[in-house]
Amino acid sequence: MDTGLYIVATPIGNLGDITARAVEVLEQVDLIAAEDTRHSQRLLQHFAIDTRLVAYHDHSDARSQERIASVLAEGGSVALISDAGTPLISDPGYRLVREMQSRGYAVHPVPGPCAAVAALSVCGLPTDRFRFEGFLPAKPGARNGRLVELSAETATMVFYEAPHRIVDTLAAMTAAWGGDREAVLAREITKTFETIRRDSLDGLQAFVEADTNQRKGEIVLVVSGRSISESALDADTARLLRRLAEELPAKRAAALVAEHSGLRKNTLYQYLLSVKED
Template identity: 75%
Template sequence: METGLYIVATPIGNLGDMSSRAVEVLSGVDLIAAEDTRHSQRLLQHYSIDNPLMAYHDHSDQRAQQRIESTLAQGGSVALISDAGTPLISDPGYRLVRDMQSMGYAVRPVPGPSAVIAALSVCGLPTDSFRFEGFLPAKAGTRANQLQDLQSEHATLVFYEAPHRIVATLAAMSEVFGPDREVVLAREITKTFETVRRGTLEQLLTFVANDANQQKGEIVLVVAGKPRGEVELDEATQRLLRRLAQELPAKKASAIVADCTGLKKKDLYNYLLSVKGD
């Protein structure tokens, strides 16, 4: 095995997705750095891999990285794996990669499963341009603010979400993006109880809220971007519309702003519907 740090993708559920190269690399390296050694030990045992194993995650101290550096300095090889999927995709490790590259060591990818790419491949939404946002903030206010920043994004949006927050997140998305925005729920991908379901945010919120089984496991949400034909409103116009809509019906608020700005009343009204879910 050549000296270097190997970034090895592992299955996200189905062990049959482990590549032969991944098994070969993990069997041949001098040290395996895993996000959770207890979780990864089961995978390694399945493939009869008993190489030295250590923990490496966001809370690891300097000694963990020093052990990796020492192995490479002695001409050895190290593999980095996460709990599942491709390391560094919403996982720890980018600082390690940067540091090892800065020291002149080769960093080699061993590609394979990724929940993001798997969800995109079956979502039935445009994938020529997408934006991966990872996990949204847990606090409702901060989450709403981040979604508001994404409200006008044209690219398809991809999120991870924890099962205990999925209902709240779909509700927040419906409020900000509008209940008619398309979304795909990809849950437990490659596992026994896999779910891939597309609908509007309103439909998916009802589906998930009424089925406790859909509030379990690993979840990816793929949300359609804002249609490019929709009008773009500047921040001042958006603020004025939202403020008037607090005091007046949406149609009346839209008519007043249209009269003042020359913008089309229909476009202003559609904007209010998308942010209020009226």
């Protein structure tokens, strides 16, 4: 196989989701760098992969990078895996990728499972635009501040959350954005006790508070963005936009108004879509 660093996605739950290419790469590389070697060893044993395994995580020092670089320098290959899903998506690894690229080594993606994308695919919310936020700050003050900063976001938002914080996070989202904001709880995706539930933030909070099982496992929250209402535009601009949309395709009307108003074309286009839906 070609020399280089391979970024290999692994299952987020169901082991049947691993790709044939991922297994092939993990079998053929000279070294596998894993976030948690004990966790990853179970995966490798399941697929009878005996490639040498070393640890690489957020707290790894320069020596860990040098160990990987030395394999590449000799013309070998290394795979980077996380505990589950696609590495670098709320997981360590970007410093390693950046360093190996800066040294001239190739970095190859081996795509596969990702909890954020899996949740988006079944959420039933708009996915033409989405914003991945990962984990919110753990401290209440910082978390609430971040939610306020996101209050004007119109794209669908994706969050990871720890089970012991899920009730507090839903309460904070309700306080920041209103309890009627539509959201989806995606928990234990692809696992035995998978939960996919769409409701208002108020409804999800009540659901999680009433069932302790919903406060266990891996959790993804998908939350709809702020609706584009006429209040987001001044009356004259909104009127002009609607009038142009009667004669032109919505994207063309949005582009013309954006050119003369300085507003974002996508914001104007989303406004027209919301008017159409209403």
